Structures are given as structure tokens and as C-alpha cells.
Amino acid sequence: MNHDDIVMIECADDISGRPSFHEKLIFEEGVRGFDKILGVYRFKDTWIRCGISDCRENHLHGYLISTTDGLETVIGKDCGKKIFSVEFVEQMKIVDAFHSRRRKIETVKKLKNELTYVLVAVENLQRSNIDLSELKDQFKGAVPPGTLSLLQERARKGNTAIMQTVRMTKSEWAAHREVNRSTERQRHSRGFKEISIGELRGLDYLLGNSEIIIITSLLNPLRDLAKLKDHEMDDLDNSRISTWAKLANELPQRIKTAQTFINDGYKFFTESNLLELKKLDIDMGPLRFLIQNLPKTAA
Numbered sequence: 001m002n003h004d005d006i007v008m009i010e011c012a013d014d015i016s017g018r019p020s021f022h023e024k025l026i027f028e029e030g031v032r033g034f035d036k037i038l039g040v041y042r043f044k045d046t047w048i049r050c051g052i053s054d055c056r057e058n059h060l061h062g063y064l065i066s067t068t069d070g071l072e073t074v075i076g077k078d079c080g081k082k083i084f085s086v087e088f089v090e091q092m093k094i095v096d097a098f099h100s101r102r103r104k105i106e107t108v109k110k111l112k113n114e115l116t117y118v119l120v121a122v123e124n125l126q127r128s129n130i131d132l133s134e135l136k137d138q139f140k141g142a143v144p145p146g147t148l149s150l151l152q153e154r155a156r157k158g159n160t161a162i163m164q165t166v167r168m169t170k171s172e173w174a175a176h177r178e179v180n181r182s183t184e185r186q187r188h189s190r191g192f193k194e195i196s197i198g199e200l201r202g203l204d205y206l207l208g209n210s211e212i213i214i215i216t217s218l219l220n221p222l223r224d225l226a227k228l229k230d231h232e233m234d235d236l237d238n239s240r241i242s243t244w245a246k247l248a249n250e251l252p253q254r255i256k257t258a259q260t261f262i263n264d265g266y267k268f269f270t271e272s273n274l275l276e277l278k279k280l281d282i283d284m285g286p287l288r289f290l291i292q293n294l295p296k297t298a299a
């Protein structure tokens with residue numbers, strides 16, 4: 001079986017439009033049998049009925065086959081195995097492998113076409129990361145020991161509000177006692193409540209930078225891909241194609257995650273956000289220099 005003979009099937013018309021195609025055929029020993037698999041279809045939402053006349057099951061995935069008397073139809077995998085047995089299965093493996101490789105090459109070529117934009121995005125992320133890392137180092141040096149781990153703990157818990165305990169008003173206290181009559185009966189002095197006096201933004205930035213390390217570590221591989229010619233890609237071995245295809249599929253989400261991380265960093269390192277730390281009783285003196293010299297790009 002030669003790969004060049006495999007029919008490319010992108011849509012249902014690629015099957016039904018073929019001159020020898022028949023929607024259903026009767027297979028009978030000595031009259032009409034299986035010749036070979038011509039191609040494979042894998043559709044997302046187009047169902048094609050099996051061409052075996054007494055099956056007619058709908059499939060999203062099946063095979064275009066030719067018959068010993070020169071006709072063509074489509075069948076599902078199960079019918080192929082059941083009716084045409086070993087020869088069908090052997091050919092199926094070859095066509096499936098070819099189809100899968102072709103899909104992956106298409107995915108990688110698509111990434112390659114978008115690579116100019118992707119590289120700019122990743123390079124920007126890398127630059128931002130370097131700037132933010134410097135700010136983080138300065139910050140660590142300016143706050144009392146334990147501050148960073150305290151903020152990291154808040155980030156892990158999603159605890160961004162700065163709370164303060166204040167005395168309830170007379171009417172709040174009266175309402176509170178009404179609801180909690182049995183437990184509050186003994187207490188005469190007014191109770192306390194928690195109110196929010198501030199909000200910290202971008203705390204997740206302090207949790208780590210694995211997302212950005214993953215994405216910036218892709219810069220060199222992506223530059224390598226940019227240099228690769230299309231025809232060279234057709235000759236790459238399967239494992240390299242698979243690696244590239246996997247990367248191409250994961251890249252949009254990875255960039256998004258890294259972008260969120262960087263955005264959090266810029267949210268954390270703003271004047272208004274750093275000034276909120278005063279409400280946590282952190283000594284702001286050593287932070288003054290950092291706050292005055294925040295980069296203009298930080299928003």
C-alpha cells in the first residue's frame with residue numbers, strides 16, 4: 001500500500017462525490033468482495049451510514065473501501081473486522097497511522113504559520129517576567145521576615161480581603177442577641193464583628209513562577225521550529241512530529257496561564273496595592289523606595 005494512493009477525505013462530499021461510490025452494497029462470496037481501503041474519515045459532527053447493506057449503522061469514523069468489482073463504499077471498523085477480517089485490519093493500521101501523522105503535521109504547520117505572533121507573545125512574557133522578578137527581589141528585601149510567607153499563605157487560601165475587628169453598633173448588638181438568645185444571654189457588653197478594610201490584588205504572583213518558566217523554556221524550541229522548512233517537516237520522524245503536535249495543542253493554554261501569572265504580578269506591584277499592606281501593620285518605611293520607583297508600565 002502506497003501512501004500517495006490514500007484518498008484525502010475532509011468532508012462527506014469527498015466520499016459521495018466519487019464516481020464509483022455506492023451508499024450501500026451487497027457483499028457476496030465469489031461475486032463481490034473487499035479489495036482495499038482507500039481512505040479514512042474522522043468527522044466531528046457528520047455521521048455516515050455503513051455501506052454494508054444489512055448494517056447501515058451511523059459512524060463519525062469509518063473507511064472508504066473499494067470492492068473486487070471496482071465499486072466503492074464506506075464501512076465502520078467493526079464491520080470491516082467482522083466481514084473482511086485480517087486483510088482489512090492490516091490495511092486499517094497503515095491508513096490510521098498515516099492519517100494520524102498527517103493530522104499532526106497539519107497541526108504543527110498551523111503553529112508554524114502563527115509563529116511570528118507566538119514568538120512575540122512569548123518574548124514579551126519573558127521580558128515582563130524579568131522585570132517582575134526584580135521587583136519581587138526588592139520587595140523581599142524590604143519587608144520584615146515572614147511577610148512573604150504570610151502573603152503566600154493568603155494567596156493559597158484565596159484570602160485577599162484585609163479584615164478588621166470592630167465593636168458592633170448598639171442596634172447590631174441587639175439584633176445579634178435576638179438571634180443568638182441562648183448563647184449570648186450571659187454577656188452584657190457589646191460584641192465584635194469583622195469588617196473588610198482593604199483588598200490585596202495579584203497575590204497569586206507570589207506563589208511561584210513555574211508557569212512562566214515552562215513558557216519561556218519554549219522560546220528556543222519555537223525558534224528552531226521557525227527555521228524548519230515545510231518540506232523538512234514532512235520528513236521528520238514520527239516521534240518529533242508527535243512532540244511538536246503536542247506542544248502546538250498545549251501552547252494556547254500555556255500562554256494564557258503564563259499571561260495570567262504576569263498580569264497578577266503587575267496587579268501586585270502597584271502603588272495602591274502595596275500601600276494596602278499598611279493595613280496589615282507592615283512597616284512601610286523600607287518599601288517607600290520600591291513604591292516610588294515602580295515601573296510606569298505597571299498598571
Ligand SMILES: [Zn+2]
Pocket residue numbers: 050051052055056057075076078079
Ligand atoms: Zn457496518
